[in-house]
Amino acid sequence: MRISPILILSSLVAGLTAGIVLAHFAPGQVDSATQILDPIGSLWLRALQMTIVPLVVSLLITGIVTSVAAARAGKLAATSIVFFFAILWSGAIMAALVTPLLLEAFPIPAAAAQALIGGLSDAAEIGEIPPFAEFIKAMVPTNPISAAANDAILPLIIFTCVFALAITRLDGEKRDRLAGFFEALGDAMLVIIGWVLMLAPIGVGALAFVVAARTGVAAVGVFLHYILIVVSVGAIVWASAYPLAVIGGRKRLGDFARAVLPAQAVAISTQSSLASLPAMLRGSKALGVSETTADVTLPLAVALFRATGPAMNLAVAIYVAYLTGVELTPLTLAIGVAVAATTTLGSVSLPGSISFISAIAPISLAMGVPIEALALLVAVETLPDIVRTLGNVSMDVAVTSAVGRRNDTAEVSTVA
Template sequence: MNATFKVLLGMVFGISVGLIINIFGFNNTGSWANEYLTNGLFHIVGSMFVNALKMLVVPLVFFSLVSGVCGIGDIRLLGRIGSKSFALYLLTTALAIATALVIATFFNIGDGLNATSDASFSGREAPPLSSVLVNIIPSNPISAMSNGEMLPVIFFSIIFGVSVLMVGKKAETVSDFIEALNNIMMKMVSIVMAVAPYAVFCLIAKAIANLGLDLLAQLLGYVLVLIGALLFHLFVTMQVILKVLSGLNPLTFLKKMRSTQVFAFSTASSNATIPVTLRTVTKRLGVNNSVASFTVPFGATINMDGTAIMQGVATVFIANVYNVDLGMMGYLTVILMSVLASIGTAGVPGVGLIMLSMVFVQVGLPVEGIGLILGVDRLLDMVRTAVNVSGDAAVSTIVSKSEGQLDESVFNDPQAGNESDLAEAKA
């Protein structure tokens, strides 16, 4: 039984157990299941696993980026990889939000719902673009690392790697040392992944047990349209882009991404999934580590296709609920805001709601409307995170192929990377 099947099995059992707890009312406040299972065992094991993944993120991003920059060996090549990645990430985000607006408008979701909500949500205004640009450069890189601010960490890592390249032979010891540390971090990823099936079971079981089916039924239209838009972007838009720009087989790509998508679904965090995405992209898809170590953490920071789709669908839904006519300019504002807000947004659970509040402020929708979708957002956050990491992997593959840094024999081999961790553990 390979690792992917174990994780999928954990996911199926988690959904089953969560539904049983929820449907039969075992999860009532103060009940044994609520205290010792949902908020006890499931919460503890799931949180420990997510924390373990997050523990790896900053050192893995730093060492892999510096190692990747040194491995590229050419500053001009680094510039090409960076510019291609940035352009593709922004393009896919713009396509995602536009697709979501078209689909949500076509189905006219929320029209006549007249829903009310006791939930509250405090929004915030979008920071000016100048502030976003200034904050990319960390005044204190150690502080940025401790706070998990990924864009500043990426900036510092790239500058550090470029400096090592420019020093040349005198810095070879540093380069070799960082390469060794990068290998150690990847081994730590393998250790943490060994408990993944059990952690996935706990994370899914808790999420399903806490999700009220009554609220899910009330918001069924919103949920179905959003999931439909997410799946359309994943299985149609992204695969067409992959086929056109790289010529690779989309079905092969999707099969090899399954385990990563399950991890992303379980954690609802692009950043926490970075170690898994990085391993899949290099070991399973054949992307050279020097490219993947740049494009994957970069994508986890600025590529928010799934979140952008949520913003589009939620905007149309809330506008219909409150009978607000956005008009063409309103929709264009949503597209622009979603693309800009995706830059520098942390890939952590729930951040999509913060971004959505920024969009609502800009187009004049009541921010308290977000309270209507709070109850189902956690589950939907899990789905859109799976779309986000798939986009990271697709762009990494396209950029790697365009630079001649893709091993197509690995990409086309169904078993490539499947048992690599097991073989390493035995060795």
């Protein structure tokens, strides 16, 4: 059973409304009410947090092992993966440059930001940024278990990537056994997240009530502002699919727009790239992409490639950094780019309400950004998630057309 995002959003609205009403009409009751509801919201947030490290490790290992196996399977798959990596890293770099510019041009309302953060009693204090030399030394963990226990995400990711690459060098039986273990671990964590999200209306409602009761109406404006900023970053990735199809795939703009439209319609209704796969296959073949290319590249894209993931996930982390007053240095942004682009390999093709915390928390933790605000932002993820999926399916078809053109050109050269 999956909780509807609309129900979670309704819980957010109900919690905010109830908190505002209580603060206005019975301010003397605010302390007693928040003492009851604050632990409920905090427990729900901690339940989500406890899945982050094992889920990130398991999905990242599974993603790397799958990517390497696919690349070894043939030239077509390897070409597709090169395109995936180039777009993922380009999207993350774009977000690191564009999101701060958007937030400087359209700053978060100061009173609303202070109110929202002030209402989150669990918000963590911001630690000091270590000197550069100490940071470099800390990137390689002396004890990966200790790194996991202390939420030292970047060292943990580095160890996990090395460990995953080592798994790919084992013989078939050992490799499959280890890969299967981590795949099962990731699936188990997703089950736990599903259980926790079944309680999301209670947890989000409690957190929203506490914030609104302590701050009144001031914090409400942050949510709309947040949606506009993150959606704008995602829309850039979505829009870039069209020139990629025209330039990289040599397709006419109108032809590509018509071919991808059915997949976009499915994406809006399901918020799932996997559910959009049949429509993407039909669209690719309508563009003249060979059946071989479409049947290899598109399933790989659905399994490994989330075009909007690094850009929009990093945009969320940057937004929370601005919200909480975390200073973002060029080094911090570079870390965010690396973690966002890397962890996307392990992302799951599921609606954003399920993957939101697990996808963005590692980026935030690596950048030194508190993650408590994510528990409220997940409630308004429905609209950004639609843009995420639209961008993903559009880019999947665009990449397939570009890979198809490259593959067809190579075949012609070989024949000649």
